[in-house]
Amino acid sequence: MENSKPYCPGASPYNKINFHPKVKAACAENRTGRVGLKICKAVIVGDVSVGKTCLVNRFCNDVFNRDYKATIGVDFEVEKFQVLSIPFTLQIWDTAGQERFKCIAASYYRGANIVIVAFDLSDEQSLHNAPKWMMEASENADSPIKFLVGMKRDLLSEAAYTEIETRAMAVASTLGAEYWPTSSKTGQYVQEFFFRAVAMVFDTNLIRELDASTVPAKQIGSGMIQVQRENSQLYEKKKKSQCCK
Amino acid sequence: MGDTQFHFRIRQCPGRKPTVKAHNAYNRDCPITLQSESAYYYGFVYFRQTKDRTIRRGYFQKSVVLVTKLPFVALFSQLVSIIAPEYFDNGEPSLEAACHDIDQWPDPIPGDTLNLPIMGTVIQVRVPCRSDRLVGGVQAKSQERHTIPAHSVLPTLHEVDIYSAFHSILPHVQLLWELVLIGEPVVVMAASPSVTCNCVQALINMITPLKYCNDFRPYFTIHDSEFKEFTTRTQAPPPVILGVTNPFFAKTLQHWPHIIRIGEMGGLGTSPKPLNKLKKAASLKTLDSKPGVYTQYKSFLAKDKMILKRLMKGSQSKRPVEAQNAILRRHFLELTQSFMIPLERYMASLMPLQRNISPHKGAPLLRQFDPEEFLQTVEHSGPQLTSGIKGDWEALYRRFFRSPNFEGWYYQRQREVNQKLQVLHMEALSNSNLVEWIRDKEEVEIVDLILRIKEKLKFAINNHTVVQQESVMKLQKHLENIVSALPDDLQTVIKT
Numbered sequence: 001m002e003n004s005k006p007y008c009p010g011a012s013p014y015n016k017i018n019f020h021p022k023v024k025a026a027c028a029e030n031r032t033g034r035v036g037l038k039i040c041k042a043v044i045v046g047d048v049s050v051g052k053t054c055l056v057n058r059f060c061n062d063v064f065n066r067d068y069k070a071t072i073g074v075d076f077e078v079e080k081f082q083v084l085s086i087p088f089t090l091q092i093w094d095t096a097g098q099e100r101f102k103c104i105a106a107s108y109y110r111g112a113n114i115v116i117v118a119f120d121l122s123d124e125q126s127l128h129n130a131p132k133w134m135m136e137a138s139e140n141a142d143s144p145i146k147f148l149v150g151m152k153r154d155l156l157s158e159a160a161y162t163e164i165e166t167r168a169m170a171v172a173s174t175l176g177a178e179y180w181p182t183s184s185k186t187g188q189y190v191q192e193f194f195f196r197a198v199a200m201v202f203d204t205n206l207i208r209e210l211d212a213s214t215v216p217a218k219q220i221g222s223g224m225i226q227v228q229r230e231n232s233q234l235y236e237k238k239k240k241s242q243c244c245k
Numbered sequence: 246m247g248d249t250q251f252h253f254r255i256r257q258c259p260g261r262k263p264t265v266k267a268h269n270a271y272n273r274d275c276p277i278t279l280q281s282e283s284a285y286y287y288g289f290v291y292f293r294q295t296k297d298r299t300i301r302r303g304y305f306q307k308s309v310v311l312v313t314k315l316p317f318v319a320l321f322s323q324l325v326s327i328i329a330p331e332y333f334d335n336g337e338p339s340l341e342a343a344c345h346d347i348d349q350w351p352d353p354i355p356g357d358t359l360n361l362p363i364m365g366t367v368i369q370v371r372v373p374c375r376s377d378r379l380v381g382g383v384q385a386k387s388q389e390r391h392t393i394p395a396h397s398v399l400p401t402l403h404e405v406d407i408y409s410a411f412h413s414i415l416p417h418v419q420l421l422w423e424l425v426l427i428g429e430p431v432v433v434m435a436a437s438p439s440v441t442c443n444c445v446q447a448l449i450n451m452i453t454p455l456k457y458c459n460d461f462r463p464y465f466t467i468h469d470s471e472f473k474e475f476t477t478r479t480q481a482p483p484p485v486i487l488g489v490t491n492p493f494f495a496k497t498l499q500h501w502p503h504i505i506r507i508g509e510m511g512g513l514g515t516s517p518k519p520l521n522k523l524k525k526a527a528s529l530k531t532l533d534s535k536p537g538v539y540t541q542y543k544s545f546l547a548k549d550k551m552i553l554k555r556l557m558k559g560s561q562s563k564r565p566v567e568a569q570n571a572i573l574r575r576h577f578l579e580l581t582q583s584f585m586i587p588l589e590r591y592m593a594s595l596m597p598l599q600r601n602i603s604p605h606k607g608a609p610l611l612r613q614f615d616p617e618e619f620l621q622t623v624e625h626s627g628p629q630l631t632s633g634i635k636g637d638w639e640a641l642y643r644r645f646f647r648s649p650n651f652e653g654w655y656y657q658r659q660r661e662v663n664q665k666l667q668v669l670h671m672e673a674l675s676n677s678n679l680v681e682w683i684r685d686k687e688e689v690e691i692v693d694l695i696l697r698i699k700e701k702l703k704f705a706i707n708n709h710t711v712v713q714q715e716s717v718m719k720l721q722k723h724l725e726n727i728v729s730a731l732p733d734d735l736q737t738v739i740k741t
Contacts, residue, residue: 039367072341072342072345073338073341073342073343073345073346074342074345074346074362074365075345075349076346076349076362076367078360091362091367093362093365096342100338101338101341101342103334103335103336103338103339104331104335104338104339104342104364107331107339107364107365108364108365109365110365110366111365111366
C-alpha cells in the first residue's frame with residue numbers, strides 16, 4: 001500500500017492511508033458500477049514558471065526538458081491506470097500561469113476532482129501566492145481533493161529545504177491540502193504523488209457511489225472477501241496513452 | 246437580439262490550392278459525403294447581439310466564425326457554441342487558448358473515436374469510416390475498448406436533426422427527397438438563418454450515402470458573390486439549394502420551381518397541423534406566405550403513407566425527437582439504398598472477368614455504362630425488391646442520370662474499379678514467370694516489358710495503400726532479373 005501514503009504523516013489533512021474496506025471489497029467483487037467509466041479531472045495551477053508543465057511531462061512522458069516554454073492557455077494529457085484492477089482515467093489540465101490567461105481559467109477549472117497548486121520551493125513568493133490559486137481553482141471545482149506541491153526540490157540544500165518545508169506544511173494545513181515536495185528533474189516523488197492523488201480520488205468517488213446505491217441484496221457472500229489481501233501491485237500503470245498529441 | 250447560430254458555405258477563390266495535403270489520407274477512407282471540400286469553405290457562426298449603451302450604435306454585435314473545409318456540421322456547431330461565449334466574456338486570450346487546444350487535436354482518422362479537449366472539457370466523437378455498416382450500429386461497439394470516458398459524447402460528427410428540420414412540412418419529405426436526388430433548384434425561406442441551415446443541411450443529408458454534388462448554401466445572402474449569378478432571370482435557375490432569410494428573395498426568387506417556406510420552429514408539441522396541400526409557386530407573392538412546399542413538380546414515386554403514420558403516432562405519444570429523427574433518417578437511408586442497389590449491381594456486371602486479366606496484355610477496363618441496358622434490368626430486379634414504394638422508378642432513374650449526383654457517383658465508382666483492376670493486373674504480372682517469358686523474345690519486346698513494369702511500380706507508389714507490398718517486391722525482383730539478362734550496352738541505356 002506504499003503508494004497511497006502521504007509524503008509524511010503530518011503533511012496531509014486526509015488521514016486515510018489505505019483504501020476504504022468497502023472500496024476494496026467492491027473492487028474485489030467487481031461491483032464498482034460505472035466508476036471505471038468515469039473520468040477524473042485534475043487541474044494544475046500556480047505562478048508562472050514554477051514547473052507545472054515539467055511535472056506533467058515527467059509523469060506522463062518521463063522526460064525533463066530544461067528549456068522553458070510558456071504554456072498557452074492550457075495543455076491536456078490523459079493517463080490510464082488500473083486501480084485495484086479497475087481501469088481508471090485521469091485527465092490532466094495543465095494551465096498557464098500567465099496573468100493574461102487568468103480570465104479564461106474558470107471554464108477550465110469547472111468540475112475538477114483534483115486541484116494541484118504548484119509552487120517553486122526556491123521561490124518564497126510562489127508559496128505566498130498559493131492560497132490565492134487554491135481559492136480560485138476550488139471555487140469552480142467539484143469539492144476537490146487539494147494538493148500543495150513544491151517543485152524543484154533538486155535546487156535546494158537539505159538545510160534550505162527543511163526551512164521551506166515547515167512553512168509549506170503550515171500553508172498546506174490552512175488550505176486543507178496535502179503537501180508534496182517533488183523534483184521533475186530527478187523524478188523524486190513525482191510518481192508517488194500522482195498515484196496518491198489518483199488513489200484518493202478513486203476511493204472518494206467509489207465510496208460516494210457505493211453510499212448512493214446501497215445494495216443490501218449484494219451483501220450475500222461479503223463475509224468471504226479477503227479485505228486484508230496484501231497487494232503489492234496495486235497499480236500497474238498502463239502503457240502511456242496519450243489521446244492527444 | 247440575443248445569440249444566433251448558423252453556418253454558411255462559400256466558394257474558394259479560383260487558383261488557390263484545391264485541398265489541404267493533410268486531408269488526403271482522411272479523404273481516402275472517410276465516407277464520400279464527408280470528404281473535405283475541394284473548392285468550398287464552411288463558416289460556422291455564433292452571433293451575439295445585445296443592447297449596450299456604452300457603444301455608439303447602442304448595440305454590441307459580434308460574430309465568432311470558425312472556417313473549415315471539413316463538413317463536420319454537428320461538431321463545429323458545438324465547438325463554436327463553446328468558444329464564442331467565452332470569447333464574448335473574456336476576450337482574445339480565450340481564442341488563443343481555444344486555438345491551442347485545437348492545435349493538440351489528433352488527426353481525423355476515419356473509424357477512430359476522437360477525444361477533443363476544448364476549454365476544460367473533452368468532446369468525444371467518432372469519425373465515420375467508408376467501410377461502416379450503414380444500417381445498425383455495430384461498428385460503434387467494436388470501438389469501445391479504445392475509448393476513454395469523456396464528459397460530453399457527441400452522437401454524430403455531421404448529422405443534423407432532419408425530423409425537426411422538416412417538422413412543418415413532413416407530408417412532403419419524399420417529394421423533397423426526389424428533388425434533391427435529381428438535383429433540382431430548391432430555395433428554403435425562413436425567418437432565421439439557423440432554420441435555413443438546418444433545413445438545407447437536412448436536404449443534403451437525405452440522400453446519404455449518396456453525395457450531393459451540386460452547390461448548396463445553407464445561408465445565402467444578398468452580399469454573397471454569386472448573388473447575381475444565382476438570381477438572374479435571363480437563365481433558368483441554377484441547380485443549387487439555397488437557404489435565405491431576406492424577404493427580398495421572396496420576390497427575386499419567385500420564378501424558382503421549388504420553394505420551401507418554413508416558419509420558426511415553435512414548441513414541437515404545439516406546432517400547426519402539417520400542411521398537406523402543395524402550392525403553386527406563383528401564389529408565393531406576399532411576404533407573409535404560409536409554411537409549405539411551393540412547387541408544380543409531380544413526384545415519380547407514390548407517397549409512403551406508412552412512414553408518415555409512424556411519425557404522427559410517435560409525435561402523439563410524445564416519442565423523443567431523437568427517436569423520430571432516427572426513424573426518418575433510417576427511412577431515407579433505406580429508400581436511397583433501394584434506389585442505388587440496382588445501379589451498384591449493374592456496375593459490378595460491367596467488371597471484366599478475372600480470367601481476362603492477362604499479364605501480357607494491358608489492364609482491362611470497365612465497360613461503358615449503358616443507361617438503356619441498365620433500365621432493362623430494373624423491371625425484374627429494380628428497387629421494388631427492397632422497397633415497397635410504388636411508382637415510376639424508371640423515369641426517376643432517367644432524371645437521375647442527367648444529374649451531377651449520378652455523374653459524381655459514376656466517376657467515383659469508375660475510379661475505384663479501375664484502380665482495383667490495375668492492382669489485379671499488377672498482381673498477375675508479378676506472379677507470372679517473366680524470366681521464362683523473355684527467353685524467346687526480341688529485345689524490343691523485352692524493353693517494352695521493362696517499361697510496363699516501371700509503369701506499374703510508379704502506380705504502386707501513387708497507390709501504396711491498396712497495393713500489396715509483396716507484389717511490389719516481386720516486380721522489383723523481376724525487373725532486376727530481366728535487366729541483368731540484357732546485353733551490357735542496353736543495360737546502361739535502360740538505367741539512365
